[in-house]
Amino acid sequence: MSNSIEKAAQRLEQLRQAGAQMPAAPAASSSPVSTPEPAFVPEPIRVQPATEAVSPSRPRAAMPVGSKAVKLDFERLTAAGFVTPTAPRSMVADQFRVIKRPLIDNATGKGASVVQCGNLIMVTSSMPGEGKSFTAVNLALSMAMEMDHTVMLVDADVARPSIMKVLGLPPGPGLLDLLVDDKLEMSQVLLRTNIENLTLLPSGSPHAQATELLASAAMTDLVDDMGKRYSDRIIIFDSPPLLLTTESRVLATHMGQIVMVVQAEKTLQSQVKHALSTIESCPVKLMVLNQARSSDQEAYGYGYGYGYGYGQGQREPAAEAEVQS
Template sequence: MHTPDTHEHEHERGALLAEPEHGHDPRRYVDINLARLHQMGMVTHDGGRTSAAEDFRIIKRPLLRNALHAASGTANRNLIVVTSALPGEGKTYCAINLAMSIAMEKDHTVLLVDADVARPSVLKVLGLGAAPGLMDILLSEKLGVADVILKTNIDTLSLLPAGRNNKHATELLASQTMSALLVEISNRYPDRIVIFDSPPLLLTTEASVLAAQMGQVVMVIEAEATTQGTVKEALRRLDHCPHISLICNKARSFPGGDYYGYYD
């Protein structure tokens, strides 16, 4: 199963607002087409024991242990940012699949945040239209998370879109408003794991600013494509991060098969 970067292909865009289920606010409810995601090779609740589903079961376990280990002393330890050194390595694919896999857990809910504010793609990959989100909260004193968070047809999964683009994105992500927002997101629900899809580390300054405020960082590396020097340079920008994990993506371990290696 090939796992292209999500920027490389256009996907069918679904309607932002679906008919509400009982108890859902139609302004903040989206219906994800899970059958479509399964056809794309993504992890879904009813997709069976695919190779991707099994790989992300392995990947998520140490991340969950770190997120729930109070003795670690790490702030925001349930906030996990997924990034890469360069575009095209599959970080958005991994962020969505990781969120989908954790959403299958019985004891956790997941908030998936599109923090790649210059090139947001989470909603596009999920077949959804653009919506207000993270940048809008940071730019307005009147908006809060509850005003823009999107509930989905997966009860344990919610979405926070990137929102409008802004030329001062780095400064906004480094602001006190952002720090306070992350504390609120981290502490509001004790069972919540928050996954951030971040910009590439070597392409923008936003990625390292965002990573500095996370409890855990997952860096996606494209096998047989990303050089060792590129990986080292990207890791240098994460020196301040307490928990860094690497996913080796698109690596073939046997003819005709794909393997997603995990290194903690």
């Protein structure tokens, strides 16, 4: 090492004698390897912070800022017999006010007893065509017009979805997409409506195993998550008929309340009893008799209590409901 330094010093002295301008201080303290470092090191230091500042902003810009907004046609819905904020007071609206009240009380812990998962409400029937989707939509609309409650309406009848069609909206991603893609966020498929307190979750993209997905562990996890994440929101599920498939029976095990729609002069008592036996585990059941004359009560034996009009058909509509626990 000392020989190298001496040789370097001798070389520098020779350069000075030859007339080269070489400062003494740098020559004594620097080595040939270290001289390029001052010019090289600052360059990555200047470039690297700029790269780090730009990169994280790209995924954030691509993330959805919120749920998609849709507009409900109130005039069209009112003409079809649905409860809307702009419709004049009607028998349908008044009767749904009566039907929804115990459901809301149970959902918010104001009922006679605490109902576990009371904010999860399933609307179903024994067989298809009894008016369950009509009831689910009207319940959601009526509840959403409450001052202190928000409502999510879920089309869980994945084999025969109808909620979007009833509301006059195009189909889109929704429930089934959440079940097959665990990276999809709820906010990416939820629809905000022009009723401030109402959001919609469509049935989603058609899937070959749609009914199996509804009975899957993924559905169980999703429903549990929805009930806990949206504990301040009432969630209404329009489910498949109880006697047509078994998926609705699986869904019923997660519900705090079930609304059972029965069509008068069509559904047999044996069908109603069979359907009720499949949802015995649910703590609260509300039974709604649809399209019934008042005189039909005794003949069909479905009970009495709260009523609402179906709003369709040639005869004057009426219905009855009986709260069961």
